[in-house]
Amino acid sequence: MQIQNPVLPGFNADPSIIRVEDTYYIANSTFEWFPGVQIHSSKDLVHWNLITHPLSNTTLLDMKGNPASGGIWAPDLSYADGKFWLIYTDVKITDGAFKDMTNYLTTAEDIMGPWSEPIKMNGVGFDASLFHDDDGRKYLIQQTWDHREYKHPFDGLTLTEYNVKEERLMPETARTVWRGTDVKLVEGPHIYKMNGFYYIFAAEGGTVFTHQEVVARSKSLDADSFEVQPGEVFLTNFDTPYSYLQKQGHGALVETPGGEFYYASLTGRPWNHENESVTDPRGWSTLGRETAIQKVEWDEEGWPHIVGGHGGQQFVDAPKDAILTEAPADHSQHSDFDTPEMDINFNTLRVPFDNKMGEIKDGSLFLKGQGSLANQFDLSLIARRWQAFYFDATTKVKFDAKSYQAMAGLTNYYNNKHFSTISITWNEVNGHVIELTQNDRDSYTSFLKDDAIKIPEGTEWVWFRTKVRKESYTYEYSFDGTNFIEIPVVFDAAILSDDYVNQTMGGFFTGAFVGMYAMDYSGYGETAEFDFFDYKEYGEFADDVK
Structure with a gap:
């Protein structure tokens, strides 16, 4: 070996x-x-x-x-x-x-x-x-x-x-x-x-x-x-x-x-x-x-x-006296939230997952909207490490945003100053919409603005997927879980690296995460429901990607 x-x-x-x-x-x-x-x-x-x-x-x-x-x-x-x-x-x-x-x-x-x-x-x-x-x-x-x-x-x-x-x-x-x-x-x-x-x-x-x-x-x-x-x-x-x-x-x-x-x-x-x-x-x-x-x-x-x-x-x-150890071929993960215990690969920020943040029940993860992803005290985020240069992460979410202060969906996250999201939220033009955002050195950008994607009336669930391809990554959405539409915004993955963060911050010691979040800084605690989370690795090189 x-x-x-x-x-x-x-x-x-x-x-x-x-x-x-x-x-x-x-x-x-x-x-x-x-x-x-x-x-x-x-x-x-x-x-x-x-x-x-x-x-x-x-x-x-x-x-x-x-x-x-x-x-x-x-x-x-x-x-x-x-x-x-x-x-x-x-x-x-x-x-x-x-x-x-x-x-x-x-x-x-x-x-x-x-x-x-x-x-x-x-x-x-x-x-x-x-x-x-x-x-x-x-x-x-x-x-x-x-x-x-x-x-x-x-x-x-x-x-x-x-x-x-x-x-x-x-x-x-x-x-x-x-x-x-x-x-x-x-x-x-x-x-x-x-x-x-x-x-x-x-x-x-x-x-x-x-x-x-x-x-x-x-x-x-x-x-x-x-x-x-x-x-x-x-x-x-x-x-x-x-x-x-x-x-x-x-x-x-x-x-x-x-x-x-x-x-x-x-x-x-x-x-x-x-x-x-x-x-x-x-x-x-x-x-x-x-x-x-x-x-x-x-x-x-x-x-x-x-x-x-x-x-x-x-x-x-390997050591001459090594004893063969069984382990998964990679770090791919699928969570259906069918047990009350959190998957060992998931983490929260600073505090444990508890009733204030949400709960797992009836085959779903419920996240109660708290502070923003910039918050260092109270926020609702469940995420896992990036462990491969090429992977897809997918989730299915239900969220009844009442204002633009409420957002829920999928995030690629380094720290409170460096992250991006695809989210269900609300705006004055189309009501419930899908928005794409990034926080880069605490400079916040909404990419779709008044052209945010309108969620059709009667739509209960929205699927989100992110595709990480080493140097860059993108986001997709679907209203049926089969047909995914890529939003034509390509993110520079370097923004989620130690080396990039080190240029402006003394704390640069972690790594990129991908996960689910719910935000409602209005303080009304709107809750998002997540049906599953899937993280699929494709190896180290581009030709491994399916």
């Missing part, structure tokens, strides 16, 4: 990988999307299944009002003392001098939960991880944030001992163990102990095309005791602009039962418009930051190296 990268396509950033007996687990960041933290499992490192979201209630995670790309940053999953340990960060401020955040710890004896009440750790910095030393002591290592404008904001890696009995960190033990290299922006640290050395694996260069992963080691955990790996950088694509994978860096190391080593890292797969250089701009990563796995070998001096070179490979040999 071979690992084909990325193993977790579409917005699965900052992987924390572990092995418990014969099973591997990866935990990924979820930022402002609820429930918090995605966990996939595998026995072969090749085929992966999404199995759970640990932070599934507001006791563990309360993100109401969080900014875009705030929330859950770089969770750390570990296993020790017969249970799983999950460190996670809830970031409340993303732009400006400050990064207000709280780091928490929760544990569970089973990966499926239940997870314990959260223990507040600190707010020193993000990307915290827990190291379990072989003498039983535990330490939290984390990026350290400095808001002072005359200092670099990334102030090295702080290590603090954790008192298990008292369930608290001991701030008197805190010390800076490594400040990183001259590349700066040292973050995402993990500690491993092997052959008498403590190894720090950490990211640098920012989570963009200058991203890299570096390694340092020490015989102790004393302050400033770590030395950086000599020679080439452990993992980076900064100097490999033509590689299939880009942005590789932040991640974690895992050892197989047979003693092989692999490194799971975030990655991106940018594409370019036909009139653009491949190197500048390097491209637009509409699928967000994904997860790749590379094989690691060790030299005679005890330093790790990526097999095939520091740029990584698309295809990697």
Whole structure:
């Protein structure tokens, strides 16, 4: 078998990988999307299944009002003392001098939960991880944030001992163990102990095309005791602009039962418009930051190296002791809403799906119109990740809009400033109509205006479909579910990419989503009914599209 990268396509950033007996687990960041933290499992490192979201209630995670790309940053999953340990960060401020955040710890004896009440750790910095030393002591290592404008904001890696009995960190033990290299922006640290050395694996260069992963080691955990790996950088694509994978860096190391080593890292797969250089701009990563796995070998001096070179490979040999894991061929999804439980692929923004947002009953999803898609507190949106460059997403909706302040339908969404919609709404010219809109850097455009498509009298349901074709996407509508009419507006998919959002916002860490929404900012709560949602992938290349 071979690992084909990325193993977790579409917005699965900052992987924390572990092995418990014969099973591997990866935990990924979820930022402002609820429930918090995605966990996939595998026995072969090749085929992966999404199995759970640990932070599934507001006791563990309360993100109401969080900014875009705030929330859950770089969770750390570990296993020790017969249970799983999950460190996670809830970031409340993303732009400006400050990064207000709280780091928490929760544990569970089973990966499926239940997870314990959260223990507040600190707010020193993000990307915290827990190291379990072989003498039983535990330490939290984390990026350290400095808001002072005359200092670099990334102030090295702080290590603090954790008192298990008292369930608290001991701030008197805190010390800076490594400040990183001259590349700066040292973050995402993990500690491993092997052959008498403590190894720090950490990211640098920012989570963009200058991203890299570096390694340092020490015989102790004393302050400033770590030395950086000599020679080439452990993992980076900064100097490999033509590689299939880009942005590789932040991640974690895992050892197989047979003693092989692999490194799971975030990655991106940018594409370019036909009139653009491949190197500048390097491209637009509409699928967000994904997860790749590379094989690691060790030299005679005890330093790790990526097999095939520091740029990584698309295809990697699987472990010799891999156990074949059954998993779907792709991430296509069909939901008829015939059970009260939400499909595991769906997410909401900041808060859980509850009666305030809507309900699932009688084979339909009912969404109660709340705030707009720009709202960071109360909105009704159920969406899933883009996980392929080519896909169709279709839904069937019933909505009795009473004013232009009420809209419901299908959306392609990045964050509250970057999204588009096809919707049932109302205007003064034709009553119930279909409108097409886009919010681009908070500049809102209605494409059809007074020429919005009139919905024929007596029409109960309207079908909406979006066709995503890598660089662009379109919307279609139907009044019978068979004959679809494309609206002649072609959207630039780059607007829904990390790289585009990064040009004007400090929070650019997620990826594009597609889903259903209902809006009624009049406050009267008009409800939309959705009969089904279908997401059909067509692979990576245009000739795969049916």
